[in-house]
Amino acid sequence: MPLLPFYLPDSGKFVVTSSILFSKKAENVKKNPKVSLLFSNPEGSKGGKHAVLVQGIAHADDSDLDHGWEKYLSYWRKKEPYIDAYLAERERFGWFWKRIVVQVEPKKILAWKNGDTSRPPEEFGA
Numbered sequence: 278m279p280l281l282p283f284y285l286p287d288s289g290k291f292v293v294t295s296s297i298l299f300s301k302k303a304e305n306v307k308k309n310p311k312v313s314l315l316f317s318n319p320e321g322s323k324g325g326k327h328a329v330l331v332q333g334i335a336h337a338d339d340s341d342l343d344h345g346w347e348k349y350l351s352y353w354r355k356k357e358p359y360i361d362a363y364l365a366e367r368e369r370f371g372w373f374w375k376r377i378v379v380q381v382e383p384k385k386i387l388a389w390k391n392g393d394t395s396r397p398p399e400e401f402g403a
Contacts, residue, residue, distance in 0.1 A: 282314060283352035289383065291331065294346040294376040303337040303377040310335045312381055317392060328389040330398070333381045346376040 280293040291314060295303060306312060312335040317328040338345060353360050367374050387398040 281353065281356060282316075283349055283356075291333075291381040291383070292349055292352075293379050293381070294349065295379065296373045297339075297342060297375045297377060298372050300339075300377060303339065303379060306335045306337040306379060314381060326392045328392040328394060330387040331381065331383050332385045332387075333383040335379050335381045338378045338380070342375040342377065345378050349378070 280295060283292045284290075285292060293314075312333060314331040314333075315328070316331070350360075363370065384402075386401040388401070389396065389398045
């Protein structure tokens with residue numbers, strides 16, 4: 278399932294939020310927190326056609342489904358400015374706005390220049 282990731286430079290972590298409509302991933306994270314985030318689609322990216330795999334440890338927080346994700350709204354607006362139109366209709370899409378927050382602490386990052394996965398990646402320890 279595609280997710281919209283946010284990078285938090287102060288902590289070095291990635292954050293994704295997911296509607297409880299798609300909560301299976303969050304349940305899996307609780308059982309096994311080892312996760313990977315793959316950034317491989319250059320559409321909408323300023324980073325070129327590189328492929329980047331982030332391997333890390335995730336923590337799913339479902340303690341405040343209604344408002345816990347709102348502290349990341351400024352990041353969301355930067356990526357998808359039209360989100361405010363949906364927020365205006367928040368009551369109509371109630372289940373969509375009940376969101377689980379998943380933070381990912383990177384442990385290893387692999388990067389393939391120009392997305393060429395036939396060559397060995399550059400490896401970065403986080």
